Amino acid sequence: MAEESQAVNQLLEMTDVDSGLGKIEIAPEVIEVIAGIAASEVDGVEKMRGSFASGVVERLGKKNHGKGVRVDLTEEGIKVDVYCVIAFGVSIPAVAQKIQDSIRQALLNMTALEAQEVNIHVVGIQFDTKSAEGE
Secondary structure (H helix, E strand, C coil): CCCCCCCCHHHHHHHHCCCCCCEECCCCHHHHHHHHHHCCCCCCEEEECHHHHHHHHCCCCCCCCCCEEEEEECCCCEEEEEEEEEEEEHHHHHHHHHHHHHHHHHHHHHCCCEEEEEEEEEEECCHHHHHHHCC
């Protein structure tokens, strides 16, 4: 138990940046939001999977940018899991690679942190139902 909390503290120190003027801490929720926005901007990603609660919150008008993203701070580093729905007809491996690259680049640019793992979980395929109805 003590070893686990020590490992988490060491990882939290990795998310702390000493600017010479003071300490800058980056919360895991911030990493989730950055990863969520970076993933949703990739062509071929239709939507991110969220929980029932996040769906209710979005219906009330508040956008949840961290939806479909889980960040774990482990001994090895930052582990990001992304759960998304992909558009029908696109190459899933190519889109998944673009998501990984986009998240890694966004985290590096915005926080100077590198993710140890960026795991993409394709949880569904979005079919274009509008064109099928028009025919």
